[in-house]
Amino acid sequence: GxxxxxxxxxxxxxxxxxxxxxxxxxxxxxxxxxxxxxxxxxxxxxxxxxxxxxxxxxxxxxxxxxxxxxxxxxxxxxxxxxxxxxxxxxxxxxxxxxxxxxxxxxxxxxxxxxxxxxxxxxxxxxxxxxxxxxxxxxxxxxxxxxxxxxxxxxxxxxxxxxxxxxxxxxxxxxxxxxxxxxxxxxxxxGDCPMTMTTKMAISLPVSLFCLSFILTAVWLRYQKEKLLWDESWIIDFSMIKQDQESRMTMGSIMSVPVGNCDSNTSCLTGLNSCTGQPGTRKTPFICTGIYDGRTVAIKIIQTKMFSLSKTIRQEVKQVRELDHPNLCKFIGGCIEVPNIAIITEYCPKGSLNDVLLNEEIPINWGFRFSFAADIARGMSYLHQHKICHGRLKSMNCVLDDRWVCKITDYGLRMYRRDDGTEPLSTYQQRLMEVYMPPEFQNSNMEPTLAGDLHIVLIILVSQAEESSLDCGWCPPLPELISSKTDNTCPCPA
The missing domain is CATH 2.60.40.10 (Immunoglobulins)
Structure with missing residues (x-):
């Protein structure tokens, strides 16, 4: 039931x-x-x-x-x-x-x-x-x-x-x-349509990744443009004072201004008149001055017209990013005509050319090899950063107070271009013939890596030729760094 x-x-x-x-x-x-x-x-x-x-x-x-x-x-x-x-x-x-x-x-x-x-x-x-x-x-x-x-x-x-x-x-x-x-x-x-939660879980990380990528790209672009349009490197020429102590230093004869100056105005005139002694084999050299409490080297650009173009800004940005112990540091530049100048680190011992020609300064082969290694390191650093010097010579290899050889006058090709109103002296023409690679017909050609290497070899040969000693023997490598070979040419051949 x-x-x-x-x-x-x-x-x-x-x-x-x-x-x-x-x-x-x-x-x-x-x-x-x-x-x-x-x-x-x-x-x-x-x-x-x-x-x-x-x-x-x-x-x-x-x-x-x-x-x-x-x-x-x-x-x-x-x-x-x-x-x-x-x-x-x-x-x-x-x-x-x-x-x-x-x-x-x-x-x-x-x-x-x-x-x-x-x-x-x-x-x-x-x-x-x-x-x-x-x-x-x-x-x-x-x-x-x-x-x-x-x-x-x-x-x-x-x-x-x-x-x-x-x-x-x-x-x-x-x-x-x-x-x-x-x-x-x-x-x-069929496949299920994604829920709103799933869509959010997928789209949110993707959106955040894309946003972070875009912001990073924008930030990097901003930093690049910021350095390009940054004008903190521009120096008022009137802020540079004459270096009264440079006359008493051991530096290059050509680095001492010729004109006398009792005031800031006459000092600027003296800076603009930095030339060598007439009739000598020396060439015009960079002047020195005092800027921001330190001695600086001043490269005067002889031109009556100057425009701060984007190309020049890019050149300045490029050299400002360089930092190497065998390169003279770029400090700034003057852009107001007629005082167009490039301000760089000052090396008080003068140029390699001055030191080799100065019989009062004993330079043994240890120093010569050190100078050669410094030049090689500096040029290697420039070439790694896709910069060809094109104007390298022994006068552009300067020595600081610790006898470290540094390369100057690099980069800024458009910035350095003068108007050609000042004719080259006989000595300058002779230097151009000696240092210019044979494949270059004139100084307006684009510099190359091979051309820089040619000039480095010329400088090495010039170091060897300045030695007054003559020997017909070539010591083995261990003796090259011993005291026995300090004043001996290791291999004249």
Whole structure:
């Protein structure tokens, strides 16, 4: 007599679904069911009356209740039977009704046609266990009867429920079936559109990366343009004072202004009139002055017209970025006609040409090799920065107070260009013939790396020729750095 809770009454034995089978289930999907088995005290009286228990020692309701609620069943359910266990069989049967030839219920007994399609693993236990759980898998599509089946003594009881089994979804058959979704089967249902959260999670880092890249590029461009248009290097010519102490230094004779100056105005005139002594073999040289509390070298540019073009700004930017111990540091420049000048670091020992020609200064081969190495390092640094000197000569190799040879008069090709109003002296023309590489026809040709190397070799030869000693032997390398060879030409050939 089932009631509205799908319970049956067997003299006080009750079965009920705790977790019912689902109404809809997919083929092959695993689900769990739970059912309860309880017995009132009246059940044991009913069981004795109906001879449910066959054991000889069970003669009344009390002994029957003790057997069902306290007697331990065998640990292996296969060994359980009505003699040694109260509920000696409990499982779930299932029969697809579409496959049944009769309307018979699918259990707890085998139906008339013998078709029980599946059943779960059997278990056993005491009546006091109450709840029983089993995992079920249904395979055949259609309406299926499920039976919770137990055996107590010689009595069988069952609790039925029905589930509709849906065909198994096949992902990859190009049909987006019911129950298939883009998240579970994109092959049939297509890729899922990205959610707003996913879009934000992707777009935000990408946007931040692009923004940081753009800002970095803009910042680098700004820094580059900032240095290009920075005019902090421009010096007011009137701020340069005459160096009164330069006359007393050991520097080049040609670095001392000729004109006398008692005022700042006459000093500027003196700076503009830096020339060598007439009739000598010396050439005009850079003047010196005091700027910002230090002695600087001043290269006067003879021109009546000057325009601070972008090309000149780029040249200035290029030399301002250079920093090497064998290069005279660029300090600044004057851009107002007629006082166009380039201000650089001052080296008080004069030029390499002055030192080699000065018989009062003993220069041994250790110094000569040091000068040659300094020139090579400075030119190598310039060439690494894609700068060709083009005007290198021994007068442009100057010595600081520590006898370090530094290269000056490099770069700023457009800045240094004069108007050609001042004709070259005979000595200047001779110097051009000596130092200019043979492939250059005039001084307006673009300088090259090969041309610079040619001039370096000329300077090295000039160092060797200035030595008054003559010898016909070539000492091995270890002796070149010993005191025995300080005043000896290592290899005149």
């Amino acid at each position: 089932p009631n509205e809770f799908n319970m049956i009454d067997c003299g006080g034995l009750e079965m009920a679904w705790v977790v019912r089978p689902p109404e809809l289930v997919k083929s092959g999907e695993v689900f769990s069911v739970t059912y309860s088995v309880t017995a009132r005290n009246s059940f044991y009286d009913w069981a004795i009356q109906n001879h449910i228990f066959t054991q000889s020692d069970i003669t009344d309701a009390a002994s029957a209740q003790s057997f069902c609620e306290h007697h331990e069943c065998p640990p292996n359910w296969k060994d359980a039977n009505g003699e040694n266990c109260c509920i000696h069989h409990a499982n779930i049967h299932s029969c697809p009704l579409g496959y049944m030839t009769t309307e018979s219920i699918c259990g707890p007994w085998i139906p008339d046609d013998g078709k029980i399609f599946t059943h779960t693993i059997s278990t056993s236990g005491k009546m006091s266990q109450t709840n029983w759980t089993a995992k079920v898998v249904l395979l055949h599509a259609g309406l299926t009867s499920l039976i919770a089946h137990i055996r107590v003594g010689i009595m069988q009881a069952a609790l039925e429920a029905k589930s509709t089994v849906l065909p198994a979804m096949v992902c990859g058959n190009n049909v987006c079936e019911e129950g298939e979704f883009c998240s579970t089967c994109p092959a049939d249902c």
